[in-house]
Amino acid sequence: MIRCVFALSLGVLAASILGDALTGDPLYGTLLVVAIVVASIALPLTIMGSVMGGMGLADPKKVAAAKAAGRTALARVTGIKATGSSINDQPVCEIELLVVPRQGRGPYRTTVRQLVNLARLPSVQPGAVVVVTQLDPERPEVVLDDAPDLDWARRAETDRQVRELRDAEVWALPHRGRSAGGIRHIPFVVFPVLAVLGFAAALYPAWDEAGRLLETRSIDAVRAEHDAAAAAETSMFTPGNLEPAIDAVLALSGGEVTQVYVYDQSVRVTAPTSPGATTTDEWEFRDGEAVHTGASLIQPEPEDVPREVFDATAIDWAALPALYDETQRLTGIDDTDSPSFYVERLVITGEKPTAPLVRTYVDDDYHDGSVDYSTDGEVVSTRGGAPGSETAAAEQDDA
Incomplete structure (x- = not known):
């Protein structure tokens, strides 16, 4: 087992x-x-x-039954060698025996693996006669008797026939599902x-x-595909993911906020610390959980907070991720590594605050551009873009 x-x-x-x-x-x-x-x-x-395994360890009841059935015998040690293993500092040896049963078949040779007490080691050297018990008359395995009764001990000491027996055939171990000790052997x-x-x-x-x-792709390629698929599954830009995330954050921050940042894998909301407060805190949704992360690192001017606040619950958040794709199209800039946008009111001193704007920014190695939208998806303003793009052309026309 x-x-x-x-x-x-x-x-x-x-x-x-x-x-x-x-x-x-x-x-x-x-x-x-x-x-x-x-x-x-x-x-x-x-x-x-x-x-x-194969050390001759057997059920004492089976050994006693074998002795009662008359399967005690003498055997001569014809060879002994260490296996290199030991248990409790006692060596495990392979002992070659010439067994002389008292009944059944004639003498035969076999090998047993035995844990040998160091004190007994001299008594199991080649030429020594020992007392053994044959557990099964149909199998060659025997168990060395470490404490034979006096009669068998005397026989082992005085026997001449076994000592002088020249040789015998090897009794090969037949294959069965169990060992002589009754332990089931599991096929390799x-x-x-x-x-x-x-x-x-x-x-x-x-x-x-x-x-x-198995399609001959490399581990790195498969891992990259897996990571991309896993990221897409949790991305705020995947349909159906943003609204629940926004709802979870607003349940903690309240619907009156000053800014909402939407990243590929997270959402961050800035809102008054409490209704009517002129200080702001931040809340975040990441890895399926919304948490309060504490005070904003940069606090607004107290008089600006009421002008920055807008009702986030009135916005159709499900429609906004598509505006980032529209920005890439308008600017001619393919920026898919770290998509993001944020929603805020534009507050300029001395002017009336704007309605909430969806603000997007994209760039590559050579160009950048931005597009601001109303929350209904209408283009409010553009800047930059790759040469030949709609936003670049619009900027040239305005110039």
């Missing part, structure tokens, strides 16, 4: 690394940590299980299958990105 867990954790670990590279989803960071922890625990347990093919299942299950949230990766 531990090997199954280890195989699954390796699949999840690989999927987490790939999924994080393809999407950057925090889910994969969490899965990566979990997979590393599970794998780091399962690996030593798996190694220990491999070391202990199961482990890569489990690793693949763990990989597929963990990668499922990024299945589309993984599919695009």
Whole structure:
């Protein structure tokens, strides 16, 4: 079972690394940590299980039953070698035995993996005769008896027949689903299958990105596409996203505001600290949440606040993002990296404040331009633009 867990954790670990590279989803960071922890625990347990596998550890009840059935026998040690593994400083050895059963088939050779107490190590050297128990008369595995009764201990010390027996055929271990100790052996093919299942299950949230990766695209290209799609999904310029964001902020700030900035991934509102106040605070909507961020860094002149205030609830916010696209068309400037616009009243000393304006600005490496609109989408004023654009032509006509 531990090997199954280890195989699954390796699949999840690989999927987490790939999924994080393809999407950057925090889910994969969490899965990566979990997979590393599970794998780091399962690996030593798996190694220990491999070391202990085939060591002759058996159910004491089955050993007692085998002894009662007369399957205690003598065996001669024909070879011993260390496996390089140890448990509690006791070496795990592979011991080659020539077993002489008292019933059933004749003598045979087999090998057992045994944890050998250091104090007993001299007694299991080649040529020594030991007492063993054959758990299954149809299988070659035996268990070394560390504490045989006095009669069998005396037989092992005085026996000549087993010591002088020349050789016997190897009894090959037949393949079955269980070991002699009753532990079920899982076919090796199961482990890569489990690793693949763990990989597929963990990668499922990024299945589309993984599919695009198979289209011979690079990880960087797939990640860029994913990030662009994720940004578009939450962009204030994507239809249906701006109005809920505005509503969430206005629920905190109130509808009477002095300025609203709309960015690609956020909205910022400036409004009087409280109704009728001449100081202003700011509120922001970002990552699906509206919060009060505190006092405005630049405070207006107290007498200007009443002139700057407008009712944000009276504006059709859903129609405004399209004005940014219109600005790009009018100015001939393609500026899609950081779209934004803001709404405010233009307040000039000695003049009557304007109605709220939708103010847009675009630029590229060579030119810039701006267009102001009424909240109904009518062009109020323009400036700049690329040569040959409508706004550049209008500016030349005015000159």
